Amino acid sequence: MTHSQLANPLSAEELDELEAFLLSEATPEDCMDLEMLDGFLACIVSGPEAIPPSQWLPRVWSSEAAEPTFETPGQAQRILELMMRHMNGIARILLDSPSDFAPVLYEADDEEEGLPLAARWSLGYLTAMELGGDTWKPLTAQEERAEALMPILALAADADDPDFGLGARDIETRLQLVEMLSAAVGVIHGFWLARRSGWTLPHRNPGKAGRNDPCPCGSGKTYKQCCGAKGTG
Numbered sequence: 001m002t003h004s005q006l007a008n009p010l011s012a013e014e015l016d017e018l019e020a021f022l023l024s025e026a027t028p029e030d031c032m033d034l035e036m037l038d039g040f041l042a043c044i045v046s047g048p049e050a051i052p053p054s055q056w057l058p059r060v061w062s063s064e065a066a067e068p069t070f071e072t073p074g075q076a077q078r079i080l081e082l083m084m085r086h087m088n089g090i091a092r093i094l095l096d097s098p099s100d101f102a103p104v105l106y107e108a109d110d111e112e113e114g115l116p117l118a119a120r121w122s123l124g125y126l127t128a129m130e131l132g133g134d135t136w137k138p139l140t141a142q143e144e145r146a147e148a149l150m151p152i153l154a155l156a157a158d159a160d161d162p163d164f165g166l167g168a169r170d171i172e173t174r175l176q177l178v179e180m181l182s183a184a185v186g187v188i189h190g191f192w193l194a195r196r197s198g199w200t201l202p203h204r205n206p207g208k209a210g211r212n213d214p215c216p217c218g219s220g221k222t223y224k225q226c227c228g229a230k231g232t233g
Contacts, residue, residue, distance in 0.1 A: 009088075015034065021079050037124060038124065040059075040127055046189035053084070099186065117178065
């Protein structure tokens with residue numbers, strides 16, 4: 001598989017193929033489904049530093065070090081290819097057009113039977129954050145920036161959570177929180193991208209940024225789409 005092929009986003013049929021394997025009897029019982037994987041990979045590509053597949057892939061399969069059963073080496077390669085292409089597709093849209101990012105979400109479940117709307121996605125995102133550990137502190141320690149995590153934390157919260165609790169279980173509230181997800185991921189991605197680029201947020205003069213560079217304000221947009229469009233450069 002060439003680099004250019006790995007950059008190709010998954011088609012609807014390929015997403016279905018990946019989902020079918022994740023939900024099959026070939027995977028451990030607690031294997032991530034497609035929604036949780038999407039949140040997990042969105043966090044992997046948005047975080048403070050690169051995490052190699054050798055570290056994150058085992059967590060996709062199970063929290064108990066269990067592994068899937070592949071029929072052939074070719075099938076194993078195919079599933080890994082689909083995951084990597086999906087991850088690269090998320091990374092590309094967050095770099096090129098973060099406002100167009102849209103999480104993969106299942107329809108809301110009956111809470112007596114499963115998890116509510118967007119809970120799986122948010123749990124996947126937070127699971128990847130746990131892999132990063134203390135490297136996330138520069139964001140979580142800044143109250144203004146940490147606010148970007150609010151919709152993710154609320155959507156992942158249990159009904160008895162002291163901060164969000166039953167309020168986040170109301171469907172209208174959840175729909176509002178889901179509407180905030182794309183912007184939240186863009187802000188978080190922009191925050192870390194700017195730090196990796198050697199910028200200091202949020203006080204650097206945005207006029208020093210290239211028009212296609214991520215905006216130093218941390219919005220997750222390019223400079224030309226954000227502060228550059230406002231004539232502040």
